[in-house]
Amino acid sequence: MVRRSQQDNMLIEWDVGIPMDDGLVVRADVFRPAAEGKWPVLLTYGPYAKGLAFQKGYPSAWANMISGHPDVASGSSNKYQNWEVVDPEKWVPHGYVCVRVDSRGTGRSPGTIDHFSPRETRDFYQCIEWAGVQPWSSGNVGLNGVSYYGINQWHVASLQPPHLKAMCIWEGAADWYRDMTHHGGILSTFWANWYDMQVKTVQYGLGERGPRSAVTGALVCGDETLSDQELARNRASFGDEILAHPLDDDYHKSRSPDWSKVTVPFLSAANWGGQGLHPRGNFEGFVRAASQQKWLECHGLEHWTHFYTDYGRELQRRFFDFHLKGEANGWDEQPKVQLQVRHVDKFVERHETGWPLPSTRWTEFYLDPRNQTLSLQPPAEEAEISFAAGGDGLTFMSEPLADETEITGPLATRLRISSSTEDADIFLVFRVFTADLREVTFLGAIDPHTPVAQGWLRASHRKLDGKLSKPYRPYHSHDEVQPLQPGKPVDLAVELWPTSIVVPKGYRIALSVRGKDYVWQTSTGAKLSNFKNELLGCGPFLHDDPRDRLQRLFAGTTTLHFDRRGSCSLLLPIIPPR
Incomplete structure (x- = not known):
């Protein structure tokens, strides 16, 4: 009634x-x-x-x-x-x-x-x-x-x-x-x-x-x-x-x-x-x-x-x-685009005419195996680095930035990997660190310690849609499984979701290549009444169902393969200063 x-x-x-x-x-x-x-x-x-x-x-x-x-x-x-x-x-x-x-x-x-x-x-x-x-x-x-x-x-x-x-x-x-x-x-x-x-x-x-x-x-x-x-x-x-x-x-x-x-x-x-x-x-x-x-x-x-x-x-x-x-x-x-551009301590409103931003300078940083750095130049030699497929993986960090640098837009990573098994899950985290190497995280949509950007890819889902993929936004078909041959390298293009951060001079940027979800720290005490889990950096958006991540496929060893042409790289949307 x-x-x-x-x-x-x-x-x-x-x-x-x-x-x-x-x-x-x-x-x-x-x-x-x-x-x-x-x-x-x-x-x-x-x-x-x-x-x-x-x-x-x-x-x-x-x-x-x-x-x-x-x-x-x-x-x-x-x-x-x-x-x-x-x-x-x-x-x-x-x-x-x-x-x-x-x-x-x-x-x-x-x-x-x-x-x-x-x-x-x-x-x-x-x-x-x-x-x-x-x-x-x-x-x-x-x-x-x-x-x-x-x-x-x-x-x-x-x-x-x-x-x-x-x-x-x-x-x-x-x-x-x-x-x-x-x-x-x-x-x-x-x-x-x-x-x-x-x-x-x-x-x-x-x-x-x-x-x-x-x-x-x-x-x-x-x-x-x-x-x-x-x-x-x-x-x-x-x-x-x-x-x-x-x-x-x-x-x-x-x-x-x-x-x-x-x-x-x-x-x-x-x-x-x-x-x-x-x-x-x-x-x-x-x-x-x-x-x-x-x-x-x-x-x-x-x-x-x-x-x-x-x-x-x-x-x-x-x-x-x-x-x-x-x-x-x-x-x-x-204006068609209104952004609250993110700084480490504030947001600054700005209007734009399109997305990705028309002024974007797409800039490729290469993962260098020598000291696990991010560099504007490809590695000088070929190399391999392995990590436990279900572990914390590897982090590649830049030198301190010479100038304040705005990164606003979609990100993408190219990796060449092999696995000891027939599959591998890749978890990417784009991160920012202070001059004294403290990580900068943000109050996110759910989690109070959200990293700057994240991306994910199951290696057997590496097939790209040729019509929809762009260098800065790989688009995967997800319509068939292409198993890996253990030990044989394959190339992956991984989408990281759009982000915005103005990185201060002297800070560093980094890319972590992991085998599991990002964790800011092992305990935070942060919880919300409508979610089950403690908020450790990824909020409730976790990828830990054992029915989906079978041990025989995802608990082996993952290897990154580097060459002089830059087989492993990170594409960043650098926005020039106004």
């Missing part, structure tokens, strides 16, 4: 039913202006339960955010704050309707959970079209949200819903295989753990076993209370399904966007510190989507923070006011 209330200068409808084409009804909360009229709509569709308060569901993230950024909580009662979606108290007064939909099988929407599936994308499409024809709607629907609520924007945009007029993808990955489930072909354990911590806890049917809304008192996870067996039948076996699809097959492709069909105007907002999940999709979307009206922004700090700060919210509003309301606010003159 739909409940209505007028409070906090909004008309609110709770649990509005939106029928799907298979007869299932998903539930939405609608926040709209109290005055009569037709308004543009900001809609989100996702699994985190519309009735679960940010403060209750994600207490550590909320506390950290408002303590460091008081503007987030200012000007709102914060009663309607939800994880990764807009605060209606900061949008409805400006003439927007905010619609929050619980995705199929979660919160107060019944059904079977199957994340990012074609079924879920069709549901999202139908929610957009429903919102576009309501009596309070102007017919212009925009999408806005973080992470899950950004990822599925790419997907639904591929279906081109007629009422979708603009979208803001705030830290939203895109490619289900390359960005999310298999980094360089190596399984990420993130999604299975995320499922346990953030979805099963708000599945429809928890009923009385679940939380209640702090605003309405309603059961967040539906009025039915189902057994554990019934709940299990109503959700996909998510981690096992991902494991069962080690190549980029139809399972992954059906959960990824078709860039040729993403034509709606959009703002893609990335996070430099999001290594392991989102930024690759934000940059790929900006470059590859067919839309003629697209903008890129990139920032730092935690992955939820700037979505809620005045900086992020005002940027979003300018974008939506122009595209959904038709306001002449100058957005059409907004």
Whole structure:
């Protein structure tokens, strides 16, 4: 039953039913202006339960955010704050309707959970079209949200819903295989753990076993209370399904966007510190989507923070006011790229005309085996260095930089390797060190000690897509396994995700070639309430599932092979000083 209330200068409808084409009804909360009229709509569709308060569901993230950024909580009662979606108290007064939909099988929407599936994308499409024809709607629907609520924007945009007029993808990955489930072909354990911590806890049917809304008192996870067996039948076996699809097959492709069909105007907002999940999709979307009206922004700090700060919210509003309301606010003159360029102690805003940056000086540094250095000249002689395939590997470090140096853009590495087994996993970490050799890390999207950039590749997945690969962004097909012959060298091209850092004079840059995930230090004590593991440098984006990394394939010895032509090198996007 739909409940209505007028409070906090909004008309609110709770649990509005939106029928799907298979007869299932998903539930939405609608926040709209109290005055009569037709308004543009900001809609989100996702699994985190519309009735679960940010403060209750994600207490550590909320506390950290408002303590460091008081503007987030200012000007709102914060009663309607939800994880990764807009605060209606900061949008409805400006003439927007905010619609929050619980995705199929979660919160107060019944059904079977199957994340990012074609079924879920069709549901999202139908929610957009429903919102576009309501009596309070102007017919212009925009999408806005973080992470899950950004990822599925790419997907639904591929279906081109007629009422979708603009979208803001705030830290939203895109490619289900390359960005999310298999980094360089190596399984990420993130999604299975995320499922346990953030979805099963708000599945429809928890009923009385679940939380209640702090605003309405309603059961967040539906009025039915189902057994554990019934709940299990109503959700996909998510981690096992991902494991069962080690190549980029139809399972992954059906959960990824078709860039040729993403034509709606959009703002893609990335996070430099999001290594392991989102930024690759934000940059790929900006470059590859067919839309003629697209903008890129990139920032730092935690992955939820700037979505809620005045900086992020005002940027979003300018974008939506122009595209959904038709306001002449100058957005059409907004530079295509807005960067918060990262320094070791601050961020500096700068505008650019394209990505990668047109002024980039692509500069190759060679891995030199003599003293494990990075050099602008290839090695003087051939050599080999071996390391334990499951170990900390080797680090190649430059001399102190003679000048302040900006590195902003995608990175790539060429390696020649061999293995004592039929495969090898390569973990690359681009690092910065002070003059006295202390590593510089950053408050990342999740982890408080995130390195500057990371890349991954399973050697048997080294096959490149000839059409999509570029020297600065190798693109792997991931459509077949090409085993190694033990002891025989092969050449690898490895993508490192885009980054930005202005390295001070006298500091050093370094590349680590590892056989396992980066670890900043063995214990940090850093944890968040919504993740299982201690945060040691990679956040929750780990690659340690023994079912994916069999001992017989990945516990041998890996050897780097060097020659005078520079078979092992690092390509950096150096930005000349202004």
